[in-house]
Amino acid sequence: MCEGFAATAHRIDTTIDQDPAAAYQRSVAYLDARLAAAVARRDPVRQTVQWQAWIHYRAYTEVQVAPYAGDALPPDTAEQRHHAVLVTVQPVGRDGWRGPLERHTVVCTLQPSTIGWRISGYEIG
Template structure:
């Protein structure tokens, strides 16, 4: 998979194609030899790339206190998750950062796997209708790996930091499209006092809206 880098520098309009990446949002929960590794597949069966952990885990830079979503069938992850109404929805940075935090907020005490976090993001309203439908419909090709089982044993949840990592070559924003690049770090902490290795990935986000005064929504997330 590639980041959104299909660009024509001579053109005034830049077309960026972002492959829909779903299982990538599992971060590296198949690390340690579990999962599909570098197996390549079509857009509706994306691969799970290797990822590396980083540490020590930094303090989250967003001081906004997360407002918990209403408790659903499986409950709310520890610390809650932010809703679009809690940020300036006309700010592409705020919407992209908020959505990524939700998509990487896992709680092994209530989640059966990383897919549940993606569905939470879809249900919370961060995504376009089309992208939300694709995430809800996605079915992982394999069960969560050894790392998720370790998290479940500690009843672990993640604390997520999203930091700007802009690419100078990215297209400029238009009234209805924007592209962003962030470094996402998720650190697992167990309810029993255990702390696992943090995992960091770079996420390329495509945001869209129907008009210049409308709210931004996430149309695609790609992790190379």
């Protein structure tokens, strides 16, 4: 669940996305109803200098997700689980340009729902 969310939330294509928030809109299938509603209400992201550069290069992101091997996460219970992954993101322009690598840790809190476990909270660091 956390792997899919992390990959989707970081997979961006400037030729179809108006801003980086579009990736989060695509990730709602992994979220519980409350968090999905909050993501749906989120305002568009401000157009940063980085985003403008990505648009110039018609960039998309290559995303790799790997297991997390850092600090211990809180123990799982019947009502809550924690999962973390490492995400490596590299913007790639359609002209061959490659931007700097970004590495993030994504920690997800999952809770059971009527359709299985869903992400009820997350932190990206």
